[in-house]
Amino acid sequence: MIQFTRRGALAAGALAGIAPLARPALGQGRYPSRPVTVICPWGAGGGTDATARIVANLLEKELGQPFNVVNRTGGSGVVGHSAIAQAAPDGHTIGMLTVEIAMMHWQGLTELKPTSYTPLALMNEDPPGVQVNVNSPYRDIKSLADAIKASPAGRFKASGTGQGGIWHLALAGWLLAMGLRADHVRWVPSNGAAPAMQDLAAGGVDLVTCSVPEARAIIEAGRARSLAVMAAQRNPQFPDVPTLKESLGIDYNTGAWRGMAGPANLPPEIARTLTTALQKVYDGREYKEFMASRGFGVVWADAAGFAAFMERSDASLGAAMRAAGLART
């Protein structure tokens, strides 16, 4: 029988006191040596939060240390993204980057760009669809595109997110690809995709460009129709909705993406450990099932692939923002 003596307790206390000091030396070979903080730049309950939590949950199983998600909200995502960039590059603070990091610096809201981080892995991308009210006269994307081209600028109204948000740029990019001006369809800023879809159902706007999972409930309720997706492939959950390329012959695709990254100058061996673990998470059944249940698309790119992906995204979003008159730099 073990007896708790005062001396024993003191010794245990002393050991516990020393242990954290000893860890960095011991932990050099083995990462992670203590709990890891995963910063989510958006609020609890949203899509980014859900993705960050499932990834953290599965990373914990892979690497044997707690991965705690911390929602650092505020400043329209700038605060959380800054927190990831400014963390100590020891691998114990990483975070989830969202597409906004390739947009905000063009608007002059922050100095941070995709290159301010050590990319680890791309985990998700959701392309926008083109949704219309179920009573809309446009039954397919071709008739809608023709009507838009034939109409005077500003006649058609679209919504999906705030001014200069990702779905606004998706629309602007699509219009540019059709040879129109970026503001040929007038953008009605909304407080996110859900209010925009509600306004579409209420007859307030003509079309909504938001991601298919965001529109899913209203489409399934029979209030809206999705005419096309701005992606390279069709969405497996909506196999009847064609891509822009096959329906209009326009090779334009875009999307909102999420990926894991650490602060710049993360030691290469730690970055490798994390990327390998993230690959296992991505390949696992649990991640795929979770993302499918929320209707989120899954895309994988390793560290180098994610860096190249962000560079492309950054350039194309910058071009769309300049064309739409939203860029300041």
Next chain:
Amino acid sequence: MTAFLEAMRLVAAPDVLIAIMASAVYGLVVGSLPGLSATMATALLVPVTFYLSPIAAVATIITASAMAIFSGDIPGALMRIPGTPASAAYTDEAYAMTRKGQAELALGAGLWFSAIGGIVGTLSLVLMAPALAEMALSFSTFEYFWLAFLGLMCATLVARSSPIKAIAAMLLGLLFACIGIENPGGVPRFTLGITDLLGGIEPIPALVGVFAVSEVMRAMTTPEPPPLPRRRFGSILAGQWALTKKYQWPMWRGNIVGIIIGVLPGAGADMAAWVSYATAKRFSKEPEKFGTGHPEGLVEAGASNNASLASGWVPSLLFGIPGDTITAIAIGVLYMKGLNPGPTLFTERASSMYALYIIFVLANIIMIPLGIVMIRAASLVLRAPRSAVMPVIVLLCAVGAFATGNNLFSVLLVGLFGIVGFVMERNGYPVAALVLGIVMGTMVEQNFVTSLIKSDGDVLPFFERPVSSVLAAMTIAALLWPAAVWAIRRLRPAEAAR
């Protein structure tokens, strides 16, 4: 029927019952702490729901949010510090009742009518979900603009001070609402180059600052008020049946207004409480008693904010469109647990739907015994020395503000708003009107600007659409009413003199 029995079985599962009990206690505690709102209570539950079965996960959110909205009344009544924004409208009233020695009646009314509101709201969800959803979907930005504008008008109706000062306080709130990039133009305003200001001023730090911190500051500058007579806290439910009978009509009106406002996406329990308190005063036979510790407004607004909570689930469950900030979080959990919102939820997963209904009713029933325990425990605060209570409140405010975004900036904001609130109260400006301005400001602006974009700058559609024209007429009547009353009063003495 088999679906209903299956639903009973789902709810009776031990893990679901434990989840309901635990989240009920959790919701009561979080809601009663100044600085921690019902929305925060829900957000903090999200990581926990990862480990729960689908029904248990949704049960925690339903129960915790209902409890938190009620228990937000407790610190409001006892210390004049609303626990959640939904209690801010009638905090002064409830506190006035406590000072009159009717704390148990005020808190009992909060409890009793919250439970009734919750159950009536649930019935609306069960019986009229499709019809209510239809109504929610017919609201476009034009209608929302008038609705938000009407909400702003409540500032003058509710205030006991001069209407001019109430309007000034509300306008200051609107000015605060201008800060940040979350505006229709997507342009940073008044951010002074500070990153933290890009996201704008959240209502929670402002509410906590102007109510709680300024109350603490006031306590520091004034001598301890004469202690309330030391007595046993009377029965909490005793007077409620009499109140129910006496104020039956306001209670039903509160329920109906709560249901309607709850169903509309973007307008939640906060707005329901404001509008109901204002209508209670407007249509009361004795409006002069409002603000002096009169339960009528508590009855109507207490029922209203809990009714809106249940009906807020209608658009969320049918279309995946959040009815308020709480259901916005709940929708994420629904998807995660495979209970995808949509009409199929009502047909293919009927037993799960019935289970949700049962949980709603259950949560509102256990609210009564648990609420009584909570009120009794909280009433000890009245006897504790002020020097012990006030530091704890400051600590809670700081923790609550930090927790909203894990951001030290919100803590600073709370302090700043404490000073603003203190100065305003000193000079007779109602702080509740300031909070209302901050809460409604974004909604008014967003809907006004987007409506004008849609109509190419034409204001006619604001009056053309059928629902919109009715709301416009109501708003203009409410605007002109005080002016008309004033004019009549000015004319009458003149006639008498003649």
